Amino acid sequence: MDDPRVPDACTLPTAEQPVRIAEFGDLFAAGLRRVDRAGPTHLVLAFDPSRVAADTVRDLAARESLCCSFFTFTVTEPPGELVLDVVVPQARVPVLDGLAAMARRGA
Numbered sequence: 001m002d003d004p005r006v007p008d009a010c011t012l013p014t015a016e017q018p019v020r021i022a023e024f025g026d027l028f029a030a031g032l033r034r035v036d037r038a039g040p041t042h043l044v045l046a047f048d049p050s051r052v053a054a055d056t057v058r059d060l061a062a063r064e065s066l067c068c069s070f071f072t073f074t075v076t077e078p079p080g081e082l083v084l085d086v087v088v089p090q091a092r093v094p095v096l097d098g099l100a101a102m103a104r105r106g107a
Contacts, residue, residue, distance in 0.1 A: 028106025035103045047082040
């Protein structure tokens with residue numbers, strides 16, 4: 001069964017897609033502080049660094065980039081925060097919308 005949160009360009013095997021979605025959900029539940037839309041193609045996710053490790057965010061972002069290469073992820077660590085910037089091309093805005101909605105539910 002196709003998951004509407006998974007774009008058609010995703011190369012992750014279908015059986016692994018629910019696991020990846022759950023990984024994002026777990027990450028959001030663990031320590032997401034805020035969700036900001038910096039623009040139509042840009043999402044900013046800020047985490048509590050005492051609850052979420054930077055390496056965990058980097059690892060998940062790197063693995064997601066392998067199967068959905070249209071994502072650009074950047075992890076920064078300003079004082080007191082861990083920030084994941086997510087940028088997509090205009091054609092992939094609906095995918096970013098889905099990720100933002102999922103993050104808001106998990107925050």
